[in-house]
Amino acid sequence: MANPYKEIFSVPGTVGFSAAGFLARLPIAMAPIGIVAMLSQTRGEYWLAGAVSATFALTNALISPQVSRLVDRYGQAAVLTPATIVSVVAFLLLIAGTNQGWPVWTLFASAFLAAAMPSIPAMLRARWSEIFRDRPELNTAFAFESAADELVYIAGASLSVGLAVALFPEAGMLISTAFLAVGSFFFLLQRGTEPRIQYVAGSKPQKxxxxxxxxxxxxxxxxxxxxxxxxxxxxxxxxxxxxxxxxxxxxxxxxxxxxxxxxxxxxxxxxxxxxxxxxxxxxxxxxxxxxxxxxxxxxxxxxxxxxxxxxxxxxxxxxxxxxxxxxxxxxxxxxxxxxxxxxxxxxxxxxxxxxxxxxxxxxxxxxxxxxxxxxxxxxxxxxxxxxxxxxxxxxxxxxxxxxxxxx
Incomplete structure (x- = not known):
C-alpha cells in the first residue's frame, strides 16, 4: 500500500515550506504562555502577566483574519513580510521592557503590536490547497497539518515554560521570537509554492x-x-x-x-x-x-x-x-x-x-x-x-x- 504522506511530500517545494512553516507557527503556543512565564517571574504579579498575554492573544484573534484578507488580495510575500517584522520587533520590545523594568503601559503596547503575527497555519493550508485543489491528496495534507498543529501545542508550551524556568525568564520568549523570524524568513523564500492571487484588480471591494x-x-x-x-x-x-x-x-x-x-x-x-x-x-x-x-x-x-x-x-x-x-x-x-x-x-x-x-x-x-x-x-x-x-x-x-x- 502506497504511503499517502510520502506522495504529498514528493511534490517539489512541499518539504521546504512545511519545515519552515512548522518553525514559524511554534510561537502560536509558545508566546501566550511564554509571556505569562516571563512576566510572572520578573514582576511577580500574575494578574499583569495574564492581562498582557490576553492582550496579545485576543488582539491577534481579531487582527490575523484582516492580515489574511490582505494576503488573499496582495499575496503572501507582500503582506507576511511587513506583518512579521512588526510582530518580531514588538516581541523584542516586550522582552526588553520586561528585562529593563519599563512602565507597564509599554508592555501592553508591545503585546498589542506583536499581535500582527500572521496565521501561519492558514498560509500553509492555502499552499496545500493551491497544489492539490479538488484532489484526494488535499485531505491527507490537511491531516498532516492538523497533526503538526497538535505537535506545536504539545511541544511549544512546554518548551517555552521549560526555557524560562531552566535558563532565565525571557528565554522562552527569545526562542519563540527567533522561531517566528527564522521560520517566516525561510517560508517566504519558498516562492514556487506561493498561491496565485485570485483577486481581480479593479473589481468591487471583496467582503x-x-x-x-x-x-x-x-x-x-x-x-x-x-x-x-x-x-x-x-x-x-x-x-x-x-x-x-x-x-x-x-x-x-x-x-x-x-x-x-x-x-x-x-x-x-x-x-x-x-x-x-x-x-x-x-x-x-x-x-x-x-x-x-x-x-x-x-x-x-x-x-x-x-x-x-x-x-x-x-x-x-x-x-x-x-x-x-x-x-x-x-x-x-x-x-x-x-x-x-x-x-x-x-x-x-x-x-x-x-x-x-x-x-x-x-x-x-x-x-x-x-x-x-x-x-x-x-x-x-x-x-x-x-x-x-x-x-x-x-x-x-x-x-x-x-x-x-x-x-
Missing amino acids: SAIRLRPVQIITLALIFVGSTFATAEVSAVAITKELGQPNAASLVIGVYAIGSFVVGLVLGALNPKMALQKQLLIAVAVLALTALPLPFAGSVPLLAVAVFVSGIAISPTFITAFGLVERRVPGAMLTEGVTWVTTGIGIGMALGAFVAGWAVDNFGAQNGFWVSVAAGIGALLTISLGQRTLAGEDCDDSVCPLVQAAE
Whole structure:
C-alpha cells in the first residue's frame, strides 16, 4: 500500500515550506504562555502577566483574519513580510521592557503590536490547497497539518515554560521570537509554492469571509471544540493536584494530545470518501459522546484513559472543518476563511480555560469537565443544524453557487 504522506511530500517545494512553516507557527503556543512565564517571574504579579498575554492573544484573534484578507488580495510575500517584522520587533520590545523594568503601559503596547503575527497555519493550508485543489491528496495534507498543529501545542508550551524556568525568564520568549523570524524568513523564500492571487484588480471591494454562512457555522462549532481542548488541560491540572499527584498533569495532557495526533494521521492515510459535512457531524458527535465519562474519572489512571478517548475526535474535527472551508469558500478569500476558523479555535480555548477555571474554583476540580460536556453538545448542535448549508444545499449568498459549480 502506497504511503499517502510520502506522495504529498514528493511534490517539489512541499518539504521546504512545511519545515519552515512548522518553525514559524511554534510561537502560536509558545508566546501566550511564554509571556505569562516571563512576566510572572520578573514582576511577580500574575494578574499583569495574564492581562498582557490576553492582550496579545485576543488582539491577534481579531487582527490575523484582516492580515489574511490582505494576503488573499496582495499575496503572501507582500503582506507576511511587513506583518512579521512588526510582530518580531514588538516581541523584542516586550522582552526588553520586561528585562529593563519599563512602565507597564509599554508592555501592553508591545503585546498589542506583536499581535500582527500572521496565521501561519492558514498560509500553509492555502499552499496545500493551491497544489492539490479538488484532489484526494488535499485531505491527507490537511491531516498532516492538523497533526503538526497538535505537535506545536504539545511541544511549544512546554518548551517555552521549560526555557524560562531552566535558563532565565525571557528565554522562552527569545526562542519563540527567533522561531517566528527564522521560520517566516525561510517560508517566504519558498516562492514556487506561493498561491496565485485570485483577486481581480479593479473589481468591487471583496467582503469578508466571515459573512459566508459556512464560515460562520464552522467557526462557531470550533469555538466549542477549542473550549473542550482548553477545559481538558485546566481540569486535568486541577484534578491531579486534588488527588495529590500534580506531576501527573503533564502525562494526562500529553495522552490527550497523542490520541488526537494518532487518529488524525490514520484518517489522513485512509482518506474516507464520505461527504465532508457528514464526516464532521460524526466527529463532533464522537467528541460530545466521549466527553460524558470525563466528570466521573476519579483516579489518575481512569482520568488518563477517559482523556485519551475524548481526544480521538479532535484532529478529525479539524481536518474535516478545514476541508469544508476549502470547498465552500472561493479561492480569492480562502486564506481569510481558514484564519477565521483557526481564530475560532483560539477564542474557544481562551473562553474554555476561563469558564473551566471558574467552575473548578466554585464547584470543585471534577466539575470542570462539565464545561467539556456542554461545549461538545454545542458543537454537535451547531454542525447538525448547519448540515444543509455545509452541503451547499441551503445558500443565501451569491458566492455559494459558484463554489458548488467548481466541485
